[in-house]
Amino acid sequence: MSVAGKSYEAWKESMMQQAEAAGDEPWNEECGWTASSCLNSLVDMKGAYTGLFLGLGLVLASVVLLLPNFNHLMWGKRTIGMVVGHNDYINRRSNTLVAPIVRYSAPGGVCDFVGCLSVPRRLYPIDKEVSVLYLPSNPKNAVIADFVQMFMIPSIVCGVGLVCLTGTAGIMFFIARGEVAPTTAPAFDYTQQNPAVATSAPATAAPQPKESAACEDEDASDESSDSNEQAASSEQAATTTC
Secondary structure, three states: OOHHHHHHHHHHHHHHHHHHHHOOOOOOOOOOOOHHHHHHHHHHHHHHHHHHHHHHHHHHHHHHHHHHHHHHHHHOEEEEEEEEEEEOOOOOOOOOEEEEEEEEEEOOEEEEEEOOOOEEHHHOOOOOEEEEEEEOOEEEEEEEOOHHHHOHHHHHHHHHHHHHHHHHHHHHHHHHHHHOOOOOOOOOOHHHHOHHHHHHOOOOOOOOOHHHHHHHHHHHHHHHHHHHHHHHHHHHHHHHHO
16 A cells, blocks of 8 residues: 555544544445435425425416416507406405406407406596507407506516525525535644655754854864874874884
């Protein structure tokens, strides 16, 4: 095994020992997560996906609710109509929510139609003029061209769907942050796990204090003076012998 592999194994052992000493769950190299963390993540993500699909379904439902008026918006002719009465779809005694009955003039003659949405009576009082869209191919097929009758229900459904999508996105963001939260780990000293690297590094001489340096200079000078005296004495002996 290479030096890097040995250092990794030693580091992993030290990390597992520290985790056991701290009372944490041991790290499993095969799956990476423990069973409890995996289960919690699956439960959280299941709820997040439920909110995601619910939001998308509500947005699509708002589009479906708008489809019946698509032909009137694209090919309808605009005219002015007048509210001539009210129709109670709910049949309550209070009779507070009613659908307006509108009369308008078209190429086929005078036509009456009933609004598709029951609203408070004060929104469409008698003799109120409203904008009407009718189909040229079928003049009796008409709708009231205002926000309440055409766009209110689709807007509410779409708004609820967007709220669900936004909330789900926030929940998924916090779940993801919890899964990848940084963990505090001690710094890894590569030289401690690899003594060969530490010994192979060039040794640098430690700086010596001034006193020790002065002593070494004195010793060197004494040694040089002794060597000079020995050389002089050997020369004198040689001359005496001659």
